[in-house]
Amino acid sequence: MAGPRARVKMPEQPPEVRARNFQEVPLGLTEELAIAEAEKCLQCKNPLCVTGCPVGVKIPEFIKLIKEEKFAEAARKIKETNALPSVCGRVCPQEVQCEAKCILGIKFEPIAVGYLERFCADYERDSGSTEIPKPASPTGKKIAIIGSGPSGLTVAGDLVKLGHEVEIFEALHQPGGVLTYGIPEFRLPKRIVQSEVENLLKLGVKLSLDSVIGKIRTVDELMDEDGFHAVFIGVGAGLPSFMKIPGENLNNIYSSNEYLTRTNLMKAYLFPTYATPVERGKNVVVVGGGNVAMDSVRTALRLGAEKAMIVYRRAMEQLPARKEEVHHAQQEGVEFHLLNNPVRYIGDESGCVKAVECIKMELGEPDSSGRRRPVPIEGSEFTMECDMVIISIGTGPNPIIFSSSPDIKLNKWGYVEVNPDTMETSKRNVYAGGDIVTGSATVIQAMGAGRIAAKAIHERLMEG
Amino acid sequence: MIREYRIIEKFEVVPNVHKFVIRDSMIANKAEAGQFVLVMANEKGERIPLTLSDWDKKEGTITLYVLELGVSTMELISLEEGDSLYSLAGPLGLGAKIEKFGRVILGGGCFGVGGIYPIAKAMKKAGNHVTVIIEGRSNYLMYNKEELSAVADEFHMATSDGSEGTKGHVQEVLVDLLEKGEKFDRAYFMGCTFMLMNCAMATKPSSIPTGVALNAIMLDGTGMCGCCRVSVDGETKFVCVDGPELDGHKVDWDELFTRKHVYREEEAVSYQSHTCRSMTGYERGEKERLSGGDS
Ligand SMILES: Cc1cc2nc3c(=O)[nH]c(=O)nc-3n(C[C@H](O)[C@H](O)[C@H](O)COP(=O)(O)OP(=O)(O)OC[C@H]3O[C@@H](n4cnc5c(N)ncnc54)[C@H](O)[C@@H]3O)c2cc1C
Ligand SMILES: Cc1cc2nc3c(=O)[nH]c(=O)nc-3n(C[C@H](O)[C@H](O)[C@H](O)COP(=O)(O)OP(=O)(O)OC[C@H]3O[C@@H](n4cnc5c(N)ncnc54)[C@H](O)[C@@H]3O)c2cc1C
Ligand code: SF4
Numbered sequence: 173m174a175g176p177r178a179r180v181k182m183p184e185q186p187p188e189v190r191a192r193n194f195q196e197v198p199l200g201l202t203e204e205l206a207i208a209e210a211e212k213c214l215q216c217k218n219p220l221c222v223t224g225c226p227v228g229v230k231i232p233e234f235i236k237l238i239k240e241e242k243f244a245e246a247a248r249k250i251k252e253t254n255a256l257p258s259v260c261g262r263v264c265p266q267e268v269q270c271e272a273k274c275i276l277g278i279k280f281e282p283i284a285v286g287y288l289e290r291f292c293a294d295y296e297r298d299s300g301s302t303e304i305p306k307p308a309s310p311t312g313k314k315i316a317i318i319g320s321g322p323s324g325l326t327v328a329g330d331l332v333k334l335g336h337e338v339e340i341f342e343a344l345h346q347p348g349g350v351l352t353y354g355i356p357e358f359r360l361p362k363r364i365v366q367s368e369v370e371n372l373l374k375l376g377v378k379l380s381l382d383s384v385i386g387k388i389r390t391v392d393e394l395m396d397e398d399g400f401h402a403v404f405i406g407v408g409a410g411l412p413s414f415m416k417i418p419g420e421n422l423n424n425i426y427s428s429n430e431y432l433t434r435t436n437l438m439k440a441y442l443f444p445t446y447a448t449p450v451e452r453g454k455n456v457v458v459v460g461g462g463n464v465a466m467d468s469v470r471t472a473l474r475l476g477a478e479k480a481m482i483v484y485r486r487a488m489e490q491l492p493a494r495k496e497e498v499h500h501a502q503q504e505g506v507e508f509h510l511l512n513n514p515v516r517y518i519g520d521e522s523g524c525v526k527a528v529e530c531i532k533m534e535l536g537e538p539d540s541s542g543r544r545r546p547v548p549i550e551g552s553e554f555t556m557e558c559d560m561v562i563i564s565i566g567t568g569p570n571p572i573i574f575s576s577s578p579d580i581k582l583n584k585w586g587y588v589e590v591n592p593d594t595m596e597t598s599k600r601n602v603y604a605g606g607d608i609v610t611g612s613a614t615v616i617q618a619m620g621a622g623r624i625a626a627k628a629i630h631e632r633l634m635e636g
Numbered sequence: 637m638i639r640e641y642r643i644i645e646k647f648e649v650v651p652n653v654h655k656f657v658i659r660d661s662m663i664a665n666k667a668e669a670g671q672f673v674l675v676m677a678n679e680k681g682e683r684i685p686l687t688l689s690d691w692d693k694k695e696g697t698i699t700l701y702v703l704e705l706g707v708s709t710m711e712l713i714s715l716e717e718g719d720s721l722y723s724l725a726g727p728l729g730l731g732a733k734i735e736k737f738g739r740v741i742l743g744g745g746c747f748g749v750g751g752i753y754p755i756a757k758a759m760k761k762a763g764n765h766v767t768v769i770i771e772g773r774s775n776y777l778m779y780n781k782e783e784l785s786a787v788a789d790e791f792h793m794a795t796s797d798g799s800e801g802t803k804g805h806v807q808e809v810l811v812d813l814l815e816k817g818e819k820f821d822r823a824y825f826m827g828c829t830f831m832l833m834n835c836a837m838a839t840k841p842s843s844i845p846t847g848v849a850l851n852a853i854m855l856d857g858t859g860m861c862g863c864c865r866v867s868v869d870g871e872t873k874f875v876c877v878d879g880p881e882l883d884g885h886k887v888d889w890d891e892l893f894t895r896k897h898v899y900r901e902e903e904a905v906s907y908q909s910h911t912c913r914s915m916t917g918y919e920r921g922e923k924e925r926l927s928g929g930d931s
């Protein structure tokens with residue numbers, strides 16, 4: 173859409189170039205572009221955009237500050253309700269959240285809220301104007317946070333500012349959760365996550381890496397022996413699902429968690445400078461249609477795939493991934509094989525996958541999620557050649573922490589049951605939030621849960 | 637409570653086998669026989685699993701034995717006393733099943749010679765009669781002898797060149813004992829995959845419940861990536877969280893062998909770019925034995 177109301181276009185690396193490197197794809201708005209976009213905002217009295225944001229970012233207010241060229245103030249305004257704007261501006265599914273509700277979207281195109289949010293946060297960080305607030309006077313209360321993903325980081329930030337002593341326990345050797353091990357560098361540069369974590373450390377948050385809770389300490393030990401008054405569990409939903417079909421354990425069949433962890437956390441794309449290897453497939457099939465599948469297939473391209481293919485059992489309109497990622501993947505040359513589902517994998521003599529047998533699907537009646545259910549078309553099996561498969565069909569809860577804490581009540585799928593008003597679990601003073609409660613969701617939802625938990629923890633600990 | 641993972645003792649016990657004593661009171665405090673840690677020598681290193689071969693809760697130290705095989709073990713070995721590891725996570729995996737079984741037989745090869753020591757101790761403490769067999773290529777490569785023979789009720793050795801004990805491997809000694817009519821209520825083996833498979837096959841006819849400490853390739857060690865998956869009795873298990881001890885009579889060995897060799901090529905590249913050496917003796921040994929040759 174052209175014309176004065178058209179939405180700003182973010183400069184990007186050209187598809188043919190970026191499909192072979194790991195640098196960030198969208199390059200960020202210039203000050204001029206940001207101001208021009210901000211000027212289009214109607215500054216609604218009843219801003220609908222805010223109702224679409226899970227944490228209620230003060231959207232018209234921060235956009236007004238951009239218009240006035242007060243970029244650092246704008247960033248601070250966002251941070252009143254969202255601690256990680258440089259992350260959310262990049263990875264929120266804006267098209268179903270804030271931007272979906274923007275009034276301009278009815279007749280024209282919505283304001284590019286995500287781009288503007290990213291712009292402010294990047295400006296603040298790159299110009300060194302990040303303010304480290306002075307924590308309140310010490311309360312003498314200690315809180316343990318398990319997991320350093322977006323939910324845990326949010327709880328840590330909120331509670332340390334209130335004067336509590338906060339320690340994060342993270343299983344891996346790097347903090348950030350999915351932001352570090354899952355979402356690739358070309359979508360969320362790791363230096364951004366690092367700088368957010370460093371800001372927390374400057375506030376006085378303690379970070380214990382390499383600490384798998386459930387193994388090195390249990391929740392009970394943290395509370396009874398180590399003197400923590402409350403515990404927040406933000407361990408995500410990291411257990412990879414497999415389809416349990418024949419041939420799934422052949423070589424070069426990865427879970428997306430393994431593939432992305434090797435590449436992002438262990439930096440296998442810089443092998444052999446970094447010692448961890450990752451196989452470089454030429455014909456790569458990625459099974460699934462969410463953000464994780466898009467990240468995997470685009471990573472495969474960057475690692476040299478000649479053909480990078482998505483196999484997904486529903487249709488284009490039902491791809492759960494962010495629109496922008498699907499669009500970027502298409503531009504980069506990813507093939508979409510929709511309404512197809514793998515039924516078995518075929519291996520060669522050395523035990524490596526050489527083909528996948530798929531069955532064609534059609535859409536039937538809507539299921540409980542309201543989406544039309546894919547049903548296999550009998551007799552429509554066919555094979556696709558490939559030398560690597562990445563399975564991105566979802567994840568589940570990891571039981572490692574709960575086997576030593578039977579008093580934390582889980583639902584029948586293994587996720588933690590909480591009181592939605594406080595995020596408290598069935599165990600007093602133990603709270604949980606993020607993917608370990610909801611199942612795989614979004615960064616901003618995990619942060620929203622963290623915010624609720626932090627408030628409830630503070631209130632409880634200050635009761636007496 | 638910031639942990640440092642300082643190496644307080646390190647030396648080469650026999651050629652190519654290095655003993656590390658590392659200070660980490662939190663892991664020492666929680667360690668159980670049969671568990672392992674994931675180690676990174678430096679920021680650019682791999683996360684590699686190493687078995688907790690001993691620990692001292694009072695001193696707050698753990699003991700690891702490292703066999704130099706490729707880049708990651710080489711980089712570990714290049715660290716000195718006083719240096720710190722970049723990352724050390726654990727204790728991981730489930731502890732070995734320790735109960736009063738009666739007569740127990742334990743076998744160790746390569747790193748398992750170090751790794752079965754805490755299991756032997758725990759089995760003994762639980763009131764079992766403990767027989768230990770260890771193997772090595774030659775007598776000058778045998779380590780941990782004194783420690784193991786001190787806890788074991790019966791102690792045997794096997795060397796490939798016959799320079800000490802029986803000529804051959806753990807499996808030959810095991811078969812000998814079984815043929816002599818010795819009865820065991822429980823068996824546990826730790827070492828290279830080939831040895832585990834052979835030993836599990838040997839105990840199968842007499843249905844001795846047999847645990848094998850599988851050595852799958854690992855990444856996170858917490859059940860998050862699935863790269864350590866193996867088929868046991870037709871079901872997919874993750875070695876890092878469901879093991880490392882799994883039922884030796886139900887493991888799909890063929891699958892395990894093919895999965896283990898995925899990174900052969902990359903490993904050679906990575907190792908050569910550091911040292912310009914080709915595959916190590918151990919790897920050759922494993923391959924020769926795979927093709928039935930006598931190493
Ligand atoms: C590849 C990928 C792409 C995604 N893309 C998007 C996107 O574009 N937009 C979006 O909004 N969302 C996206 N998501 C989803 C989003 O990242 C998650 O919803 C969010 O990260 C959940 O946050 P969390 O705090 O619950 O946990 P996580 O981010 O999962 O972090 C949990 C942390 O806890 C640690 N941990 C686990 N167990 C233990 C233990 N026992 N002891 C100590 N630490 C432990 C883990 O190592 C991890 O660091 C994506 C997810 C993936 C995997
Ligand atoms: C539960 C467990 C406990 C272990 N305990 C010990 C121990 O106490 N002492 C010890 O010396 N070794 C131990 N190992 C094996 C050790 O992890 C590997 O020798 C090491 O990872 C090899 O790394 P490398 O880079 O030096 O060699 P590489 O060049 O990477 O590999 C050489 C050989 O090791 C195999 N290998 C590579 N990476 C891994 C990995 N992550 N996990 C398992 N095997 C791998 C390869 O398939 C190859 O055959 C253990 C393995 C497991 C799974
Ligand atoms: S946090 Fe996400 S949903 Fe909320 S305003 Fe920012 S980009 Fe939109």
Ligand code: SF4
Pocket residue numbers: 212213214215216219220221222231232273274275276283285
């Ligand atoms: S709804 Fe759209 S136009 Fe109105 S305040 Fe929000 S962003 Fe601005």
Ligand code: FES
Pocket residue numbers: 853854855856857858859860861862863864865874875876877
């Ligand atoms: S090492 Fe990742 S699941 Fe076992």
